[in-house]
Amino acid sequence: MKKNNANHSPENNKKNKRSSFLRMLDYVEVVGNKLPHPATLFAGLALLVVLISWLAHIAGTTAQHPVDGHSIYAKSLVSGEGLRWMYENILHNFLKFPPLGYVLVVMIGIGAAEGSGLFNTMIRALVLGAPKRMITAAIVLAGVISGLAVEAGYVILIPLGAMIFHALGRHPMAGLAAAFTGVSGGFGANFFIGSIDPILAGISESAAQMIIPDIVVNPAVNYYFMIASSFVVLITGTWVTEKIVEPRLGPYNGTAERMPIEQLTRKEKKGLRNAGWALLVTLILLALSVIPENGLLRDPESGSVLHSPFFRAIIIGILLMFFFPALAYGITVGTVRNDKDVAHHIGKSMSTMGGYIVLVFFAAQFVYFFNYSNLGIIFAIKGANTLQSVGLTGIPLIVGFVILSAFINMFMGSASAKWAIMAPVFIPMLMLIDPPYHPGLTQAAFRIGDSLTNLITPMMSYFALIVTFAEKYDKRYGIGTIISTxxxxxxxxGVVWIALLVVWMLLGIPLGPDGPLFIK
Known part of the structure; x- marks a missing residue:
């Protein structure tokens, strides 16, 4: 009896539960990786959208637009109009797919930095100088801050996280996962106000004015909660990486070449200093383009910084921040002797993107076929109406809304597009209950849900890129590997973040400047 009791002790039960959880993740990975190649999968999904759009059109599937009440119909891609649209827009879909341009442009700077040896030396300096136990937290934190320029986080930080872990002898997928968590969590958590905040606040304000015509929702309405959320992402991201993900992955046995960690030579140290000076000069020039009231890259009409050419084309600024330091480093250490060396480094880096370009072609068709058919909008509206009809109130309603936002994000990638559909339904609804909730609270709940499932939905624009990064370390890694990780x-x-929101509501803490929980 004693032995039986020992086997059923709380410690053993906890261990068995954890083992079951890890076995479930293994099952998800196996099933996911048995799917076809990601390019084939996206092509199949695009064809599936064509079929579903036809069936939905025949069934007369519709939804009422929450703003003006007009009916939104499912559009068939099998009709004459739909077939003509596909034929005319396949090329356009590929070219306008945001990750394609962002990645290829920034690869110019990354190629120069990688080919000159700057990346190698930077990582070695980081590995040799930083406390080893702080590496994971530093990568997650960098991901959160990268929310100011989301493209930079996905394109640069995520592969860099994998490279750093690999250089340290740790599993590169764990580093990729830590960076991915910080970048995607950065949508709903940050220490700074980014370009997405004015967009969401503007949508929230328009929806709220349906009830109170003169209400104002400022871009910093969630700022206090975003700062607290940053610590949630940082702490949970670090803990999950080190306690669950990395132990599950085990040692890395792949064939990817590991970056050697050798002491820096005197010439390399001088190259890093010169690269630092080049970066400083680049940052000063960029700052001078937006900080003065007559800055060249400010909006010429309104003088705005957030809605300016600088932020609309921030990827070019990021390119310059890699390119000029790479030149300074390469010239110092001798890896860049002339323009031919620069072109060679960039071309070599670009040559590795062939598989990604193929993947993006089919992913773009899937996303834009889905948008054209109106299936994403219809699913979003019907899901919102379902939650509204359940009759939840108070904290359960807010938690339910977080879960709904997370669910809808699995089918509709664009955050601003989702919020434009959901805000006119939920903001007025929560303003009319007792007590009436401020629009900033509804917006904060939406951002939590949207951030959480960005990590596991193939509808996220950069998901195909994440798969490409993973395949660099093992060709067998696929969608199942990413989702299970x-x-x-x-x-x-999700549990910790929702708990933070509930405690925040119970304590009645303002969400940000002029961001109370309730409307007075």
């Missing part, structure tokens, strides 16, 4: 972050961070 990121699922613990979604689940655990």
């Amino acid at each position: 990121m699922l613990p972050y979604t689940l655990i961070m």
Whole structure:
């Protein structure tokens, strides 16, 4: 009896539960990786959208637009109009797909930095100088801050996280996962106000004015809660990486070449200093283009910084911040002797993007076929109406809204597009209950849900890029590997983040400047 009791002790039960959870993740990975190649999968999904759009059109599937009440019909891609649209727009869909241009442009700077040896030396300096136990937290934190320029986080930081872990002898997928968590969590958590904040606030304000015509929702309405949320992402992201993801992955046995960690030579140290000076000069010039009231890259009409050419084309600024330091480093250490060397480094880096370009072609068709058919909008509206009809109130309603936002994000990638559909339904609804909730609270709940499932939805624009990064370390890695690796972050961070929101509401803490919980 004693032995039986020992086997059923709380410690053993906890261990068995954790083992079951890890076995479930293994199952998700196996099933996911048995799917076809990601390019084939996206092509199949695009064809599936064509079929579903036809069936939905025949069934007369519609939804009422929450703003003006007009009917939104499912559009068939099998009709004459739909077939003509596909034929005319396949090329356009590929060219306008945001990750394609962002990645290829920034690869010019990355190629120069990688080919000159700057990346190698930077990582060695980081590995040799930083406390080893702080590396994971530093990568997650950098991901959160990268929310100011989301493209930079996905394109640069995520592969860099994998490279750093690999250089340290740790599993590169764990570094990729830590960076991915910080970048995607950065949508709903940050220490700074970014370009997405005015967009969401503007949509929230328009929806709220349906009830109170003169109400104002400022871009910093969630700022206090965003700062607190940053610590949630940082702490849970670090803990899940080190306690769940990395132990599950085990040692890395792939064939990717590991960056050697050798002491820096005197010439390399001088190259890093010169690269630092080049970066400083570049930052000063960029700052001078937006800080003065007559700055060249400010909006010429309104003088705005957030809605300016600088932020609309921030990827060019990021390119320059890699390119000029790479030149300074390469000239110093001798890896850049002339223009031919620069072109060679960039071309070599670009040559590795062939598989990604193929993947993006089919992913773009899937996303834009889905948008054209109106299926994403219809699913979003019907899901919102379902939650509204359940009759929840107070904290359960807010928690339910977080979960709904997370669910809708699995089918509709664009955050601003989702919020434009959901805000006119939920903001007025929560303003009319007792007590009436401020629009900033509804917006904060939406951002939590949207951030959580960014980690596991193929509808996220950069998901195909994440798969490409993973395949660099093992050709067998696919969609199942990414989803199974990121699922613990979604689940655990979701519980902690929702708990933070509930405690915040119970304590009645303002969400940000002029961001109370309730409308007075």
